[in-house]
Amino acid sequence: MQAETLKQQAGGPPCFETRKLSKVYGEGPGAVHALRGVDLAVPEGELVVLLGPSGSGKSTLLNILGGLDRASSGAFFFRGTPMHDASERQLTRFRRDHVGFVFQFYNLMPSLTARENVSLVTEIAPDPLAPEEALSLVGLEKRIDHFPAQLSGGEQQRVAIARAIAKKPGVLLCDEPTGALDSATGIRVLEALKNVNETLGATTFIITHNASVAGMADRVIVFGDGQIRENRVNATKAEPSELAW
Numbered sequence: 681m682q683a684e685t686l687k688q689q690a691g692g693p694p695c696f697e698t699r700k701l702s703k704v705y706g707e708g709p710g711a712v713h714a715l716r717g718v719d720l721a722v723p724e725g726e727l728v729v730l731l732g733p734s735g736s737g738k739s740t741l742l743n744i745l746g747g748l749d750r751a752s753s754g755a756f757f758f759r760g761t762p763m764h765d766a767s768e769r770q771l772t773r774f775r776r777d778h779v780g781f782v783f784q785f786y787n788l789m790p791s792l793t794a795r796e797n798v799s800l801v802t803e804i805a806p807d808p809l810a811p812e813e814a815l816s817l818v819g820l821e822k823r824i825d826h827f828p829a830q831l832s833g834g835e836q837q838r839v840a841i842a843r844a845i846a847k848k849p850g851v852l853l854c855d856e857p858t859g860a861l862d863s864a865t866g867i868r869v870l871e872a873l874k875n876v877n878e879t880l881g882a883t884t885f886i887i888t889h890n891a892s893v894a895g896m897a898d899r900v901i902v903f904g905d906g907q908i909r910e911n912r913v914n915a916t917k918a919e920p921s922e923l924a925w
């Protein structure tokens with residue numbers, strides 16, 4: 681698998697495609713079937729919102745797409761390249777070069793400023809955004825020299841988003857990014873994600889328990905019991921500020 685083959689091609693294959701993707705944790709009678717034959721194609725640049733009850737398989741899918749976990753069976757392609765049989769080394773490289781992750785908890789270094797937290801990534805990426813540019817994309821240009829303890833939860837999450845996108849990933853995977861936030865702060869975080877998706881063109885997945893967030897998506901995928909129950913494309917998209925919480 682050459683790095684070249686993973687680059688975005690105009691008119692090329694979907695960003696992600698899965699075929700009969702399944703994941704079983706454990707064995708025997710106690711085995712948990714977290715994914716049961718997921719078929720999915722997501723074009724480049726879409727903003728995808730994943731909904732579904734707790735335990736329905738959303739995080740499992742995101743972790744497999746991001747190369748953090750492996751499927752038990754089925755196929756999974758990134759920009760047309762098969763990833764299900766990639767070696768550990770290839771998966772590590774895929775994550776490093778192409779994937780930004782945002783989780784519910786921000787995991788910032790408390791002793792470093794916002795700028796320095798983002799610099800941790802930009803120092804090792806081949807063609808990064810300047811930390812100031814990444815922080816400006818999430819609306820934090822006036823907070824770059826603040827430490828995490830001097831920032832609100834929503835601001836800290838936006839630093840975490842700036843850190844995830846500073847390497848200009850093709851894909852941004854967000855697992856409950858607003859899970860710990862109140863509605864006004866959550867909306868600011870969603871605005872930052874929308875801006876990043878539109879400005880950088882990163883294919884963006886957002887897992888949420890808040891069904892109203894679906895309104896800002898290009899595509900809404902609803903999970904139930906390890907399967908896709910619904911996969912719909914929005915004809916029109918709402919602004920994050922219009923979402924009811």
Ligand SMILES: Nc1ncnc2c1ncn2[C@@H]1O[C@H](COP(=O)(O)OP(=O)(O)OP(=O)(O)O)[C@@H](O)[C@H]1O
Nearest residue numbers: 705712713714732733734735736737738739740741
């Ligand atoms: N490492 C693991 N070992 C065993 N079972 C697991 C593991 N990770 C997830 N599971 C199980 O797989 C199923 C799907 O979990 P997953 O975290 O993907 O669901 P989810 O839809 O993201 O849930 P939530 O909304 O609560 O985060 C659940 O039954 C969960 O308990």
